[in-house]
Amino acid sequence: MNNTYVTMIRGEVPQHTPVWFMRQAGRSQAEYRRIKAKYSLFEITRQPELCAYITKLPVDEYNVDAAILYKDIMTPLVPIGVDVDIKAGVGPVIANPIRSMEDVARLRALDVEGELPYMIETIRLLTEEMLQVPLIGFGGAPFTLASYMIEGGPSKNYNKTRQMLVCRPDIWDALMEKLTQMTIAYLGAQIKAGAAAIQIFDSWVGAVNRAEYEVRIFPWMERIIGTLKQQYPEVPVTMFGVGTGHLLSLWRKLPLDVIGLDWRCTVAEASAMGIAQTLQGNLDPAYLFADWPIIRREIDRILEEGKAHGKHIFNLGHGVVPEADPDVLKRITAYVHEVTAK
Template sequence: MSKKINDTILKAFKGEETDYTPVWYMRQAGRSQQEYRRIKEKYSLFEITHQPELCAYVTRLPVEMYDVDAAVLYKDIMSPLPAIGVDVEIKSGIGPVIDDPIRSFKDVERLGKIDPESDVPYVLDTIRLLTQEQLNVPLIGFSGAPFTLASYMVEGGPSKNYHKTKAMMYSDPKTWFALMDKLADMIITYVKSQVNAGAKVIQIFDSWVGTLNVSDYRYYIKPIMHRIFSELKETGVPLIMFGVGARHLIMEWNDLPLDVIGLDWRMSITEARELGVTKALQGNLDPALLLSDWKVIEERTKAILDEGKVQPGHIFNLGHGVTPEINPETLKRLTAFVHSYSKK
């Protein structure tokens, strides 16, 4: 028997009036919670995601601790890559590491297709467990976007400058566009399976695409993003776009068939609206502020909420993910403040 769902955040994602500003936090599952850290002493990220009961618990924990208006599935943007033949390891203190990076057209040709029910059944089982039995708020599923996934696949791991990725993009467009198509196919199939399993919202993380200028984005990335969002539109769930350091791409995203633009802390909600952004907006407190005094946090949060309530369609979030140093009690207090301050 499924629980009654608090759908306030779904209304905000669609740009509708809500009784208060809903809130969730990127990377809210894990990171700073003691309960999660104890689990991580025993299991790696991939080991947790392969155990639906445990993964559902980690996903549910911040909803119960912080009273947020949505859960976000605990997994990594790397989770689907092994299914298409990319051997990836999440190394502590480093991030995703790929020992056999993509270097040529033949490497791209070797990539397979994902069959979610057989390749990532544990992800879908976790979603079903959460949405059919455990959650009273919507579940957000997600995927990495082609550029960000490609950056790890080409560089072999995290990068500060993405030189190898850009070099392929500029000097070998045939390989680049073949890689974009392969990843788009994977993302579309993977995301649709999450929605079919019960996810009510999807966020696409193009975390590192801000490294590109506008003209390169339009040529090398935007067409593939248009295809992805056009096909995902058929699912009927709200679609969120998010990247870091990408304020110069905001209007490019506003053109895409998506519902919500996630802002990092570099652009205010007012600035986005003045530019002409018509989508719902999500964000955008700098996570570093959560390490400061409560008075500072409250002032900055008020300013964001005041800007967000000028027109319907604002979801409060951080400008990037929760960091390990953030006190869970601060997040709990912040959620309560957002709810009370914004209540009509």
């Protein structure tokens, strides 16, 4: 078993710096594209054997040190009453957006085992039969889920979401309560099924200023992460968001094990904030298209800063883009392993 990922988070000395890539399962892989031509994302995730196979693909192709479960952050929203469809080239589109307290009241509690048995079976297959690396389970954070539910789909400015947060805190808090309960149940079920670690994606929370985050979002995240750490103290929890440099000084106060960085904030800058947690990141995905000497120079800089911090997991500063060359990802993984080998 290659347990480098967990070893690093625990503060022990791993055999090399662990590597994995957000959105590593799917996107740019030829085998995945072949499968995706036949099935939608939701159709894949409802077939445990196929979903497990796709989850394992990048482990085999890239030799990464962790797998992340193939699914979408929208997965738990369907069972609670959200009418969502993932449209190619657009993303999640929601037919019944949240506009009122009545809309929030209609959301049901999540019954993971009753509504998402295929996810539980996928995790079981991976952890009991298929993987020799840790499996990372994941979910969307309440703000990011709420942003889709309120906007009705992707947004560039999250105006409706921020307006509700500021102008209707009663509706906002009611929605946060529902999504917090759902997230605790959803992530807890993944851990009970066998996930070795959890990553929470608050992808779009960078749209909120620090003061609003501290009052309207931080307490919910503290409750989610604190509950998970109380129930499953041995399972590491990571948080990642885009454009969240202004929030890192708050994130360091959360009971997180790992803080993921996008490419806008360097590992050295985050470390200088006094963050004690493991830092994860943060090669700009744009570098995947550069000549190898340029990629290598940027990797070296990130690894040097990670070494100075003490606990570092190599990753991208956002997800793998569809146009990325799988051979480049494979070469990056091999290079990080080679130059950090103990």
